[in-house]
Amino acid sequence: MKPLAQEDRQTLVQLKSDLIAQYDDYCARQLSLDMTRGKPCAQQLDIANPLHGLVDGTNYFSENKTDCRNYGVPTGLDECKNLFSMITGIDPSLIVIGNNASLSLMYDTLMRSMVFGEIESDRPWTNESIRKWLCPVPGYDRHFAITETLGFEMIPVAMTPDGPDMDKVEKLVASDASIKGIWCVPQYSNPDGYVYSDEVCKRMASMKTAAKDFRVFWDNAYAIHDLYPEHRRRIPNILALAEQSGNPNRFYVYASTSKITLAGSGIACIAANADNIARVKKQLSLRTIGPEKLNQLRHARYIPDMETLEGIMKKHAEIIRPKFEAVDAILFEELGGLGIASWCKPDGGYFISLFLMKGTAGKVVDAARKAGVLLTPAGATYPYGKDPDDSNIRIAPTLPSLPDIETAIHVLGICAKLVAVEQLLDQQ
Numbered sequence: 344m345k346p347l348a349q350e351d352r353q354t355l356v357q358l359k360s361d362l363i364a365q366y367d368d369y370c371a372r373q374l375s376l377d378m379t380r381g382k383p384c385a386q387q388l389d390i391a392n393p394l395h396g397l398v399d400g401t402n403y404f405s406e407n408k409t410d411c412r413n414y415g416v417p418t419g420l421d422e423c424k425n426l427f428s429m430i431t432g433i434d435p436s437l438i439v440i441g442n443n444a445s446l447s448l449m450y451d452t453l454m455r456s457m458v459f460g461e462i463e464s465d466r467p468w469t470n471e472s473i474r475k476w477l478c479p480v481p482g483y484d485r486h487f488a489i490t491e492t493l494g495f496e497m498i499p500v501a502m503t504p505d506g507p508d509m510d511k512v513e514k515l516v517a518s519d520a521s522i523k524g525i526w527c528v529p530q531y532s533n534p535d536g537y538v539y540s541d542e543v544c545k546r547m548a549s550m551k552t553a554a555k556d557f558r559v560f561w562d563n564a565y566a567i568h569d570l571y572p573e574h575r576r577r578i579p580n581i582l583a584l585a586e587q588s589g590n591p592n593r594f595y596v597y598a599s600t601s602k603i604t605l606a607g608s609g610i611a612c613i614a615a616n617a618d619n620i621a622r623v624k625k626q627l628s629l630r631t632i633g634p635e636k637l638n639q640l641r642h643a644r645y646i647p648d649m650e651t652l653e654g655i656m657k658k659h660a661e662i663i664r665p666k667f668e669a670v671d672a673i674l675f676e677e678l679g680g681l682g683i684a685s686w687c688k689p690d691g692g693y694f695i696s697l698f699l700m701k702g703t704a705g706k707v708v709d710a711a712r713k714a715g716v717l718l719t720p721a722g723a724t725y726p727y728g729k730d731p732d733d734s735n736i737r738i739a740p741t742l743p744s745l746p747d748i749e750t751a752i753h754v755l756g757i758c759a760k761l762v763a764v765e766q767l768l769d770q771q
């Protein structure tokens with residue numbers, strides 16, 4: 344296969360007409376396929392069916408005899424903290440259990456910083472006339488939406504297979520006190536599926552920051568979500584690293600069971616060092632007389648040990664791995680060797696990150712939509728929805744069926760080639 348850019352005009356014109364014919368065939372099929380969001384499919388949700396029966400009208404007491412129907416236990420049940428300790432490797436005493444969404448814990452943390460500041464702050468962040476936030480790119484659109492809404496100027500930093508470009512991160516945070524924090528998805532990053540190296544974790548924990556109240560939002564959403572358990576790598580305990588590096592207050596860690604049990608009815612947690620957690624607890628005690636504990640109890644009973652947890656994650660992998668592999672194989676079949684696309688083959692997480700020829704992603708997403716295939720909007724993986732290269736597309740393979748994914752990725756491949764050929768012809 345020859346790179347498209349090396350083809351002569353006549354070949355490109357012929358290719359364009361072949362591709363239009365293929366595209367029109369797909370349009371005639373009146374497809375309606377949605378590849379936009381990283382949701383688990385029904386078969387994955389079914390894995391958790393035994394969960395529902397684990398608490399009924401007779402067995403609502405926790406291990407220490409708390410009646411979970413009542414108010415109280417603001418930081419969560421001990422057995423649920425043990426579950427999150429298994430997931431994150433963090434000591435249970437540093438974990439606070441939330442309700443069903445880690446995203447709302449992240450939002451709450453930032454809102455607290457806006458209103459009250461952090462331990463070292465001179466003033467609430469809302470009183471900082473300029474506040475900035477580092478955003479590794481491509482990244483998670485909902486993270487960016489939070490910092491945008493709260494008035495942070497978002498600064499993109501390139502991702503590498505080892506994590507964010509730390510030379511750039513260190514330089515920026517050392518020189519600009521208005522940079523208050525950074526989003527990080529350290530294990531199977533969204534969307535590239537990269538795992539931060541030990542070196543990146545160490546540098547993140549030890550770097551010098553001009554802002555004395557700098558915070559890292561360490562969103563470990565995919566902490567144990569391996570597609571290939573045999574390739575498993577684990578990031579270090581970041582709270583321990585921060586302590587050793589003399590920056591004990593730097594990290595807030597988040598995790599949830601959204602992609603372990605039920606995306607809409609799971610359990611989430613925040614973890615941090617003792618001083619940060621003391622502040623979280625104080626504010627929590629004003630916000631609620633106690634969280635929903637029956638679901639905590641259900642989860643703790645459903646996943647009592649590491650063996651059970653690993654068994655569940657294996658079942659997820661068995662369902663979604665063929666979907667990831669189909670995306671990879673069809674991308675290769677459609678786009679391999681043409682010099683117009685590259686993509687990652689992650690060992691875990693929920694996404695495949697596709698980079699197309701610069702300046703074509705938006706048009707490709709539009710063309711796919713017209714053929715009945717909905718993709719995440721081009722640019723969504725960048726702050727303000729603006730990918731400066733107009734190149735990245737996030738593929739979310741978990742929700743659709745395998746045949747739907749196969750069709751959708753063929754359509755995507757054809758659209759990518761067609762738009763690239765048109766651009767090359769325009770440039771000649």
Ligand SMILES: Cc1ncc(COP(=O)(O)O)c(C=O)c1O
Binds near residue numbers: 381598
């Ligand atoms: C990186 C990342 N963090 C958080 C979430 C949402 O997690 P939760 O369901 O716990 O709010 C997602 C969901 O796609 C995600 O990709």
